[in-house]
Amino acid sequence: MIELCDVSIVSGPFSLRQISLSVKAGEYAVLMGQTGQGKTTILEAICGLRKVTTGRILIRDIDVTGRSPGDRGIGYVPQDLALFPTMNVREHLEFALKLRHQKAAEINSLTSELSRMLGIEHLLSRSVQGLSGGESQRVALGRALSFQPSVLLLDEPFSALDEATRSEMHALLKTVTKSTGVTTLHVTHSSDEADALANRRFVLTQGVIEEPALQQQKDGAN
Amino acid sequence: MSSVDNSSATGIPAARPGSDVPFFLVMGGLSSCFVLLIVLLLLADVMFVSLDDFRVALATPQYWSAFRITLITCSVSAILSVWVGTPLGYVLSRYRFPGRWIVDTLVEIPIVLPPLVLGLSLLIMFHLRIGGWQLEEWLREEVGRPVTFQWPAVILAQFSVACAFAVRTMRVTFDQINPRVEDVARTLGCNRGQAFLQIALPQAWRGMIAAGTIAWARSLGEFGPILVFAGATQMKTEVLSTTVFLELSIGKLNGAVAVSLLMVVLAVVVLLVLRLVGARLTA
Numbered sequence: 452m453i454e455l456c457d458v459s460i461v462s463g464p465f466s467l468r469q470i471s472l473s474v475k476a477g478e479y480a481v482l483m484g485q486t487g488q489g490k491t492t493i494l495e496a497i498c499g500l501r502k503v504t505t506g507r508i509l510i511r512d513i514d515v516t517g518r519s520p521g522d523r524g525i526g527y528v529p530q531d532l533a534l535f536p537t538m539n540v541r542e543h544l545e546f547a548l549k550l551r552h553q554k555a556a557e558i559n560s561l562t563s564e565l566s567r568m569l570g571i572e573h574l575l576s577r578s579v580q581g582l583s584g585g586e587s588q589r590v591a592l593g594r595a596l597s598f599q600p601s602v603l604l605l606d607e608p609f610s611a612l613d614e615a616t617r618s619e620m621h622a623l624l625k626t627v628t629k630s631t632g633v634t635t636l637h638v639t640h641s642s643d644e645a646d647a648l649a650n651r652r653f654v655l656t657q658g659v660i661e662e663p664a665l666q667q668q669k670d671g672a673n
Numbered sequence: 674m675s676s677v678d679n680s681s682a683t684g685i686p687a688a689r690p691g692s693d694v695p696f697f698l699v700m701g702g703l704s705s706c707f708v709l710l711i712v713l714l715l716l717a718d719v720m721f722v723s724l725d726d727f728r729v730a731l732a733t734p735q736y737w738s739a740f741r742i743t744l745i746t747c748s749v750s751a752i753l754s755v756w757v758g759t760p761l762g763y764v765l766s767r768y769r770f771p772g773r774w775i776v777d778t779l780v781e782i783p784i785v786l787p788p789l790v791l792g793l794s795l796l797i798m799f800h801l802r803i804g805g806w807q808l809e810e811w812l813r814e815e816v817g818r819p820v821t822f823q824w825p826a827v828i829l830a831q832f833s834v835a836c837a838f839a840v841r842t843m844r845v846t847f848d849q850i851n852p853r854v855e856d857v858a859r860t861l862g863c864n865r866g867q868a869f870l871q872i873a874l875p876q877a878w879r880g881m882i883a884a885g886t887i888a889w890a891r892s893l894g895e896f897g898p899i900l901v902f903a904g905a906t907q908m909k910t911e912v913l914s915t916t917v918f919l920e921l922s923i924g925k926l927n928g929a930v931a932v933s934l935l936m937v938v939l940a941v942v943v944l945l946v947l948r949l950v951g952a953r954l955t956a
Contacts, residue, residue, distance in 0.1 A: 498860045520859040527860040533853040537875040550862040598861065 452476045453497065453602055453636055458506030460489070460496050467492060469506070472653060472660050476511070476601075479628055479635045481645040484655035490638040491530070493655070494604045497636070498525045511601050521550075526595030526603045526633070530610065532587055534579040540566075540590050541575040547598035561597070568627060569593045585616040589623070596631060603628070605637040609644065621647045715937065722930045730931035735907050736916060740935065742824065743912040747892040747943075750831035754839035754888035755881055762843025762884075763869060767852060783837040791833055792898030796821065799902075826903035827910055831895045835888035842887055846880025847873065882951035886944060893940055913939075 453474040460467045467489045474480040484490050495501040497508055499520035508516045515523045535543060544562045553561070566572045569589045574582065579590060588608055595603060609617045625648060628635050639645060645652050654661050730736050765777060783791060799809040799821050813819040820826050854876075855868040863871065896914040899905075905915040913936050920929035 500856050500860070519864065520856070521862040521864060523860070525860055527857060529853055529857060531851070531853060533851060533857045535854060535858070535872060546858070547861040550867070594857075594861070 452478075452509070452511060452634055453480075454507075454509040454512075455493070455497070456507045456509070458493075458496060458508060459504045460492055460501060461504050462492065462501065465489065465492070467658050470658070470660055474634055474636055474651065476634050477632050478651055479637070479649050480651040480653060481637045481639050481649040482653045482655060482660075483639060483642075483645060486640075488655045489658070490655055491606055494527070494606050494636070494638055497602075498527045498604055499523050524598075524600050524602070526598070526600040528591045528595045528603075528605045528608045530606045530608065532591040532608065534582075534587060534590060534594075536580065539576055539578050540571060540582075540593075543579065543590050543594045544575075544597050546594065551598060565593050565597060568630070569623065584612050585619060588612065588616075588620055592624070592627070596627065596633065599631070601634060603633045603635045605635065607638055607640065610640070617644075624648060718930050718934050718937070722927055722934065726927040726931045727934075730928060730935065733928075735911070736932060736935070738908040739911045739913050739916045739932075740939070742827065742910070743893065743914075743936075744939070746824065746827045746831055746912060747889050749828050750835050750892040751839075751885045751889035753828070753832050754836040755843075755885045757836055758839030758843045758884055758888070759874075759877070759881060761840045762845075763847050763873065765840070766844050766847035780837055780840050783834045784841070788834065788895065788897035789901060792830055792901030795826075795830060795833065795898060795902040821902065822904040822906065822910060824903070824910055827899055827912060830898035830902045831892035833898065834895060835891040838891050839884040839888045842884040843877070843880055846877050846883070850876050879951060882947055886947045886951075889943060889947070890940065893936065 453472070455470055455472040457469045457471055458467070459469055470493065472482075472493075482490050482493065492501060496503050497510075499515070499518060499522075503516060506516070507514050510523055510525065535546070538546070541562060544565055545558050548558045548561060562575075563572070566575055569592060571586065571589050571593060574586060574590070579587065582590065591608065609620050612620065621644065637644075637648065652663060654663065761780065765773070765780070786794075799812075800807060809819065809821050818825070820829065850873060855863075855872050858868045858872045859865070894914065896918060899910070899912060900915055900918070903910040905911045905919055911919070913932055916932050917929045917936075920926075920932065
């Protein structure tokens with residue numbers, strides 16, 4: 452689960468004060484809101500890339516507020532994907548596992564399984580430089596899920612995709628999150644995306660996170 | 674509502690043949706001025722010396738020694754400059770810390786300082802007595818390795834300037850690398866050191882080659898600080914740039930030009946090798 456308790460973040464002139472949010476284990480939540488409201492800032496704070504001035508961040512009931520990003524066990528897909536330009540697809544999927552000193556046989560088996568699930572087996576030896584938008588998304592998703600994190604954070608990863616590829620990615624994401632049981636917080640602008648994927652929806656407005664009533668959420672989904 | 678005048682019944686603007694010619698003339702003209710200047714300089718040198726001058730130069734042990742010392746000291750200075758310039762360039766590019774502007778300014782000082790002043794400052798630093806203790810004396814008597822007027826002084830004089838250029842190059846290199854990529858690596862389990870070594874550094878190869886090339890070239894051209902801090906003892910601290918000066922000062926113009934052309938050949942060969950290495954590493 453992901454829990455933010457009265458978290459305040461100050462970054463230059465921009466600030467968010469006393470934000471609270473709770474996503475239960477295995478849920479798929481989306482965080483919506485207009486541009487510049489601080490959605491990305493919240494995701495960065497959760498994965499440890501931005502310091503919080505007050506409050507606590509809990510992952511699976513463990514307070515990770517003071518931990519470095521690598522010690523939080525969170526998979527993160529940023530908006531620009533930030534793939535490693537000098538590595539091929541296989542190296543992306545193996546990167547986190549090698550950092551954890553997994554055995555070579557185990558790394559091979561986990562990488563094969565993940566690449567099969569994401570449909571990128573045929574790309575494993577390819578450099579990431581020449582991949583299409585959809586392929587790059589799959590690699591970024593695979594890299595974030597490679598070490599089997601309990602939490603996945605997605606920051607508008609599909610905003611640059613065409614309609615057909617986006618639908619494809621939605622279906623894939625649904626399958627992957629269901630089979631892995633990962634708790635997901637997905638920042639998006641798209642109501643359609645929220646309807647297609649989420650079972651909870653949060654809206655960030657003027658520095659306040661609100662969760663529309665359940666009926667509204669169901670209406671939105673139908 | 675007013676309409677745009679396309680001066681044609683079809684709505685397609687009239688063809689403008691040759692409209693780019695002035696652009697190419699101006700750009701090409703200005704660019705060729707500099708290229709021509711360098712070519713003329715080299716041509717003048719080549720025309721000034723005879724084959725005999727070269728034969729004499731190649732048969733002079735003093736020149737060969739200067740050539741060897743130049744090659745070794747420039748290479749050591751360039752490697753040291755990249756070794757130090759890479760982490761410093763990374764820190765200046767990635768982190769905002771108190772006093773960063775001071776570090777930034779200090780690093781640039783060797784670039785703007787007159788080379789002779791730098792040599793003098795090095796000499797003073799090694800010979801300044803603080804409470805009875807002197808750096809040069811300590812190195813000579815305790816460490817057993819005197820620096821002033823010895824070959825390490827040549828490297829230190831070259832390094833002091835070359836490293837500043839390496840830092841500047843590496844800083845620009847890291848500025849152009851997306852820091853978000855290192856952030857993602859950190860969420861995957863890297864600490865900052867691993868993110869630097871495994872993610873940032875492999876992307877910075879091209880910049881490191883460029884920094885090494887610039888540092889090597891600057892070291893080759895260094896003259897003032899070497900003369901002041903290392904002297905120009907034949908077969909010991911004399912490098913090609915000081916050889917040119919010494920030959921010139923005793924009126925041996927032909928010898929000076931022959932050595933200058935040797936330096937040109939050496940520089941071209943080393944720069945080509947570095948460029949080839951860079952192309953292979955980044956291929």
